[in-house]
Amino acid sequence: xxxxxxxxxxxxxxxxxxxxxxxxxxxxxxxxxxxxxxxxxxxxxxxxxxxxxxxxxxxxxxxxxxxxxxxxxxxxxxxxxxxxxxxxxxxxxxxxxxxxxxxxxxxxxxxxxxxxxxxxxxxxxxxxxxxxxxxxxxxxxxxxxxxxxxxxxxxxxxxxxxxxxxxxxxxxxxxxxxxxxxxxxxxxxxxxxxxxxxxxxxxxxxxxxxxxxxxxxxxxxxxxxxxxxxxxxxxxxxxxxxxxxxxxxxxxxxxxxxxxxxxxxxxxxxxxxxxxxxxxxxxxxxxxxxxxxxxxxxxxxxxxxxxxxxxxxxxxxxxx
Numbered sequence: 001x002x003x004x005x006x007x008x009x010x011x012x013x014x015x016x017x018x019x020x021x022x023x024x025x026x027x028x029x030x031x032x033x034x035x036x037x038x039x040x041x042x043x044x045x046x047x048x049x050x051x052x053x054x055x056x057x058x059x060x061x062x063x064x065x066x067x068x069x070x071x072x073x074x075x076x077x078x079x080x081x082x083x084x085x086x087x088x089x090x091x092x093x094x095x096x097x098x099x100x101x102x103x104x105x106x107x108x109x110x111x112x113x114x115x116x117x118x119x120x121x122x123x124x125x126x127x128x129x130x131x132x133x134x135x136x137x138x139x140x141x142x143x144x145x146x147x148x149x150x151x152x153x154x155x156x157x158x159x160x161x162x163x164x165x166x167x168x169x170x171x172x173x174x175x176x177x178x179x180x181x182x183x184x185x186x187x188x189x190x191x192x193x194x195x196x197x198x199x200x201x202x203x204x205x206x207x208x209x210x211x212x213x214x215x216x217x218x219x220x221x222x223x224x225x226x227x228x229x230x231x232x233x234x235x236x237x238x239x240x241x242x243x244x245x246x247x248x249x250x251x252x253x254x255x256x257x258x259x260x261x262x263x264x265x266x267x268x269x270x271x272x273x274x275x276x277x278x279x280x281x282x283x284x285x286x287x288x289x290x291x292x293x294x295x296x297x298x299x300x301x302x303x304x305x306x307x308x309x310x311x312x313x314x315x316x317x318x319x320x
Contacts, residue, residue: 045291
């Protein structure tokens with residue numbers, strides 16, 4: 001691989017683009033900006049760029065030696081894992097001519113190395129491997145039960161907490177999940193870092209991903225991350241896919257996210273023990289990011305309920 005000629009940053013020009021991830025048509029799925037860095041930049045700068053771009057996630061790629069590093073920022077904080085921005089970063093590498101279809105690449109992140117590849121014969125599709133996480137059964141809090149009754153008119157069939165700090169709720173298949181108004185501001189504090197509401201899809205569903213019918217659908221609210229509702233969330237599907245694989249007795253399940261910018265992915269267990277997600281993405285714009293001189297000591301605005309990941313040695317802490 002050949003990285004584009006380095007420029008002086010942050011005062012120079014950086015390749016940047018926006019991919020609508022887990023979408024097969026324009027103006028759907030989950031938008032993620034991707035920025036290609038030529039040298040390490042401080043988290044303060046990265047956070048300010050993400051706040052300016054105002055996507056649910058901005059992915060920053062950096063090549064050190066032969067290894068590719070990846071970090072994700074919402075408009076208000078850095079996060080430890082992001083599926084749709086990982087898919088976007090993979091498609092960006094292909095667009096920039098830095099990754100060939102069918103070639104597996106490890107992106108080193110705060111969640112460890114993530115295996116990614118472009119789908120042969122489909123320049124708009126890629127596959128990524130994400131940690132599955134663990135679901136632990138819990139009782140739903142009275143405030144959460146009241147929220148579900150108020151906005152969906154149902155009680156949950158099951159409830160779990162997870163190692164990703166997301167709460168997962170299984171709803172009856174008849175619950176009006178797709179069309180419901182779900183105000184994130186009303187979520188009780190314990191579930192503000194992330195709430196997954198999911199249900200089985202009936203045979204009459206018309207949702208498909210890469211030509212395959214969907215088995216389940218979900219919505220994801222995360223006001224604690226500065227995201228009232230995430231359109232399509234790879235980490236949430238990777239978290240719940242093992243449960244659906246076991247429940248349905250299938251080798252692969254197709255998940256749909258019925259948000260206002262719907263999209264989905266094919267999910268299967270990888271030999272690595274992780275979950276492989278396959279989905280498409282639409283390149284909405286491609287251009288150059290220009291950063292002027294950065295005032296020393298200036299901090300970006302915004303607030304995040306979650307404590308930022310430990311920075312360690314910055315970018316180099318991601319190296320094995």
